[in-house]
Amino acid sequence: MSDLAAYLGAAVLVALAAYAFAIERRGVRRPIRWAALAFALSEGCSLALLAPGTVALSHAGVDGLSVIALGDTVRTAALSFLMLLACLLTPHPAPRHSPVRQATVAIAVQLGMVLLFVAAQPTLDADDKLIAAPSGRWWLAIRVVLFAAYAVWALVELFLALLPSARIAPTGPLRWGVRLILAAVCVGVVWTLWSYDDFVRVLQVGRLDGSEDTVSNSLGALCATLAVAGALVGKWTETFGAAGRWVRLCRCYFAMGxxxxxxHEAMPEIAFPPGGRPLLVGRPAGIEFAVYRRVIEIHDGRLVLRAYQDAAVSDWLSSESRSSDAALVEAATIAIALENMRLGRRSAAGDGIAAEANGEAGPGGAGPGSVGLIPTDLDSEVRWLSQVARAFRRSPVIPALLERLRQEADSDGRQLNRPA
Structure with missing residues (x-):
């Protein structure tokens, strides 16, 4: 279980570092991101090096002391990168946040960790525990305290640097991302303070776990998971937003069908030449092209139907239904114009509307049966035409109006055919 937590946390952090490196190569290089990338990579490698399974390779001929020393060095370097990140994130840095000063402190801590490790003269027992020499027990204990103090200092500085961003981040996803990273910092403090038992054990029996125990590895995996989630929540939001837009556009595309x-059945000429199958592309650009092309083709059909619009649509709707929904009025106007076109009936108001569309002063003007487009941008227009299409397909009022129109057409035809 301890190995699983350690290797899982290491894999998550190394994957995050690789992902961030790929992004940085394509975009603008920022020191803050490079510091975070270096921390994630160093911390992931240290988790893997100090895992019990890695240290246990000493039984297969690997120098276990060298593996532990290397893992501690990489982990201390991760803390230095974390401190550098805190310095870069601080809006008004104090003198202690100077990168040069922090680099000096980082080098001093690294040298201190190495010298204390050598002074302790540790060895590995059969259970992969570090056993300090009789004269090196205090040196090993001081080494544990030095690392814990440096880690808590770096984590507190990072927490203070990130805390204002949790309140002033411009969007909700960014605020939640900062909060998750703050939670990861808090878990990191608990993870570091868990080493108090190592200090007590070294002073009592001169023995120290060469690798992290189960609790430490579990806290490390949790810290890594929270940090990765906080770093990626903004990117996930963009991805989910793009997927949601693709779904909405698909729904509008089929709603306008x-x-x-x-x-198209009445006027096949409104359709543009086929341009592939953009719905199957799986990218927002493909569905956007299909939707906007459908919008243009619908508007081309509406322009042709202007000469067949009936000015009495609003009056008919008032008699059939009390609804004054603009989408229903537009749908009814299109449906009646299509029926008039099928019957070959051009209206005087429709001729006036067509003349006005061509820049002429038609006698009928726009007419009460013509409903102008409400939206002013393409996305709003797509939603508007989707509402019109739903009313065109679902409203029970439109079939009643068409039946009334057919009855009037039949009555007019009988009167024309009656002998004088």
Whole structure:
């Protein structure tokens, strides 16, 4: 279980570092991101090096003391990168946040860790525990305290540097990302303070776990998971937003289908030449092209139908239904214009609307049956035409109006055919 937690945390951090490195190579290089990348990579490598399974390789001929020393060195370097990140994130840095001063402190801590390790003269027992020499027990204990103090200092500085961003981040996802990273910092403090038992054990029996125990590795895996989630929550939000937009555009595309089919059946010339199958591309650009092309084709059909619009649509709707929904009025106007076109009936108001569309002063003007487009941008227009298409397909009022129109057409035809 301890190995699983350690290697899982290491894999998560190394994967995050590789992902961040790929992004940095394509974009603008920022010192803050490079510091975070270096911390994630160093911490992930230290988790893997100090895992019990890695230290146990000493039984297969690997120098276990060298593995532990290397793991501690990499882990201390991770703390130095964390301190550098805190310095870069501080808006008004104090003198202690100077990168040069922090680099000096980092080098001093690294040298101190190495010298204390050598002074302790440790050895590995059969259980992969570090056993300090009789004269090196205090040196090993001081080494544990030095690392814990440096880690808590770096984590507190990072917490203080990130805390203002949790309140002033411009968007909700960014705020939640900062909060998750703050939670990871808090877990990191608990993870570091858990080493108090190592200090007590070294002073009592001169023995120290060469690798992290189960609790430490579990806290490390939790810290890594929270840090990765906080770093990626903004990117996930963009991905989910793009997927949600793709779903909405697909829904609008299919919602406009019945209206487009009715117009295309009456006027096949409104359809552009086929341009592939953009719905299967799986990218927002493909579905956007398909949706906007459908919008243009619907509008081309509506322009042709202007000469067949009936000015009495609003009056008919008032008699059939009390609804004054603009989408229903537009849908009814299109449906009646299509029926008039099928019957070959051009209206005087429709001729006036068509003349006005061509820049002429038609006698009928726009007419009460013509409903102008409400939206002013393409996305709003897509939503508007989707509402019109739903009303065109679902409203029970439109079939009643069409039946009334057919009855009037039959009555007019009988009167024309009656002998004088």
């Amino acid at each position: 019945p209206l487009w089919s009715a117009l």
